[in-house]
Structures are given as structure tokens and as C-alpha cells.
Amino acid sequence: MNNLEKYSLRVADSSWILGCRLAEYSSNGPFLEEDLAITNVGLDHIGFAESLYKYTAELLADGTTADDLAFKRAEHEYYNVQLVEYPNEDFAYIMARQFLFDVFQYYFLEALTDSKDETFSALAKKSLKEVTYHLRRSTQWMYRLGDGTEESHDRLQKAINHLWMYTDELFYMNDVDKDLLEKGIAVDLAKVHLEWKEKVKEVFDEATLEMPDLPKFSLKYGKDGFHTDYMGYILTEMQYLNNKYPDAKW
């Protein structure tokens, strides 16, 4: 697999796994409108991932399909960031995970619209509209929970503090990034990091939340094929039918 294919797959994987997590939350929301909104965001992520899987399959041109890519890889062949694997512990974790990722994805896609790869650029433009809405929504939840009640503030702060360890990876660049950045295809994540920090700080200030000040954790990253304990279970369920009936088409 070349670097372009890996990059495409990685961006797809983060949205796919996040979409899987959001789908799992259906019928568990705090009220019906919110339940439906979360499914909606999940559908956007899966739609975006599907477009990229199709593109990757086209690049591979060896008969692999988008579904093969989504459903039939081994764990170390998925390249999503670890943040999106984190379970739906409660609504605070779900919204904190969403906000931290939405801010990242917003600036990431904004930069990707300038990619020399035309498919990336076109998909980024299309998806940016959806992500703008996702970010507006998760930002509102930072305000409501952060500046709502004492309980909601504490729950959200706790979730943010815990998930913070996974945010470093969002800006980690491996050889794939470095190679494609030189070619004008990939996004400069150092720049995205600055924008991300500024935006997160601005929203946290308004929401009366603290920016965690934590050292960098010792992690091997999802972008290099290393995952959390949670990933195997996501795949076990997601791949169940394809594993059990390898000859069947769905």
C-alpha cells in the first residue's frame, strides 16, 4: 500500500470508528431529539468514511471494495486515531470526545480543501459543511454542560481530563504525513494544532472549563496501527457477520 492509499484509509478509519461508536448510542440518549441528532452526526461520519474507502479502493485497483476495507482488515491494519475508540461511558464523555475531534476535523478539512489531490479537496469541501454543523452542536454542549449545573460541569471536566491523553495523536505526523506534505497532498498538523488549541481554549473559557495541563502520555498511536484495548471489541462486533459467513454477500 502506498502513502496516498494509507493516508486516505487513515482519514476514513477515524470517521468510520467514530461513526460506529455514535451508532451504538442509538436509543440511549438523554432525550429523543438528542438521540436522533447523535445518529445524524454518526451518519455523516460513516458517509464521509465510505467516500474515502471508495476512493482508496479505486486507488488500489485490485478488486478490493469499500466494504472490504471497512470490514475485513486486521486490527493493526486500521489507522484511526485512538480518541474515537473510547467507549460511550456517559454523555459527558461522548460530547467531550466529539468536541475535541470536531475542532480537529474542522481545521483539518479546512486545510485539506487546498490539497493537490483533487478527490481529497472535493471531499473536504463537501464534508466541511457537515463538520461545521457538528462543531457548532458540540460547542453548544460544552457551554450547556460546562456552565449548566455543578454536576454537569464536574462530569464534563472529568471526561475532558481523561480523554486529553488521546489528543496528542491528532497532531502526530509519521512518515506518511511527511512524505505527502512535501507533495502538497497532506495537511500540516502542526498548524492545525495551533488552531485547535486556540479554539478549544476559547470555548473552554466561555464554558468555565479548564484546559488540562498534562504531560504527554507514553502511547503507540493508532496512525501506526496500534490501538487501545477497546478496538478489538468494536471490530469483533462490526466484523461478526463477515467473519462468520466469509462467502456471503450482504
Added chain:
Amino acid sequence: MEDQKKMEEFQAKIDARIKIEPKDWMPEKYRQNLIRQISQHAHSEVIGMQPEGNWLTRAPSLRAKKILMAKIQDEGGHGLYLYCAAETLGVSRDQFIQWLHEGKAKYASVFNYPSLTWADMGAIGWLVDGAAIVNQVSLQRTSYGPYSRAMIRICKEESFHQRQGYEIMAHLANGTPEQRAMAQDALNRWWWSSLMMFGPHDSDSAHSKDSMKWGIKLETNDDLRQQFIDKTIPQAELIGLKVPDDNVELLPNGSYKTSDIDWEEFWNVIKGYGPCNTKRLKHHKKAHDEGAWVREAAAAYAEKKAVEAVG
């Protein structure tokens, strides 16, 4: 005397097929009947998210997963329209949910069965949504305006659900031997519970008589059930599946004669002793209880902002 006159005017409107609107006078029993039926309908949509939700993490393709998510989202949306329609009768959504949790309000009994294989996603769409449509198409002409309008919107989406369910079944029926067996097994398990969705025989139905007189219900349970049977048996045959009833007989009038429903099971599940009654309610209550702090936070924040805006 006054009430007698109002009652006559009310019945005249019903007979003339003029819709009753929220601010119009209506007999208390009509209101109560609607509150019961519309809230039960709303709860059914919402509880109905669970058996399909059971396969969200295991949907086998990108397309299947997106369709399932969108479908469950539609069901929740139907629940919302219906809660809104029911609220026009002067009861809040919180109250409806409380009655559900206390066991005072019911939901469609069919959702008290488990969804055991991927083929159940086909069978639920094809049979359960198929049965619901027969009922809902009839309810588009119901006498209460907000309920009728909600039904018109809902019917459009339900017919899409029914088609996608049938598509899953047809695909499995034409697939590998295991897929085919899965499809037949799902039909076996969902057939009778779908027929039960139309309710008891008209002679045993507690609310049927008043509901018919007031135009809330326009066709009887047995008539609607027969329409569903006549539509569904040929659809099963078309994809090479067989309904689990050895006594099916095609009558000269084109209608199908079938065995009688196991009414003991029907009443038992309604009373709360089906395979998933406890699970469904427990799940709904858990999500609602765990969401309490979120709803409180949203309300507290909205209040702060309102005070700031005034101040």
C-alpha cells in the same frame, strides 16, 4: 342539555368527515381514547428503536449500516411527531414517559420479541412495518386533525422501510444456504407476532366500538389483519419463502384463510410476560434516568442565558 347539543354537533362533524382540532369541543371519552391511542403509538415507535438497534454494531456492510441507522432515526422522528400530536390533548411528554415507565401506558407488543439474526432486520421492516402501514394508511383518515396529519407524514417513510426490509429478505433468500435459512427462520419467528399487531378479534376489543363511532378507527382489527395477510403471503412466495402455517388456503375471492392466532400468547405478552418486556422498559428507563443530569444542565444553562438577556 348543553352537553347533549354539543355531542350531537360533534357527532355530526365526525359523520361529515370534518376533522376535530385541538381547540374544538370534544367528549372527555374521545379525548381519553385519543390520549391512550396516540401515546401508545408514540411509545411503540420509540421502543421499536431497540430490537433494530440490537444489530447496529453488527450491520454487515456500509450501506446496511447507514440504512439501519437512518431507519431507526426515522422511527424516533415518528415518535416525536406523535408525542407532539398527543401533547395537543393537554398532556406533557414527561407525563407520557412517566406513564410508560409505570406500566400504565402500553406500546406495540411485537417489540417484546428478540431480534436474533441479521435477517430479523429484514423481517421487522417487511412484516412489522408492513403491518404498521396497513393500520396507518387507514389512520390517515382518522377524525382527530393532528393525529391524521402525523399519520400522513409517517406513512411516506414507512413504505420506504417496508421496501428496504423486503429487499433484505429477498437478498438473503437468494443468497447462500445459510442466508436462506436465516431468512426463513426470521419469517417463522415474526409472522405470528406481526399478525398479532392488529389486536384482538373485534368482538374482544375493549376500545373498538367507541373508536369506530368517533372515527378514530375506520376499519376493524380483523379487516386490517386480512388485508395484511392477503398482501404478504404472495410476497413471501415470490422470494421462495413460506409462512409458518400449514393451513393456508387461497379462497376463490383471492383472500387467504389462515390458522387462528395463539391468543394465549397474545394476552400473555400484553400482560408483560413476553421475552423482552422487562428488558425494553428497563432500557428505556435507564437511558431516561441517566440523561436526567443532562436535561437539568441544559435547562439550567438556558435559564442563565434568559436571565442574562433580560438583565
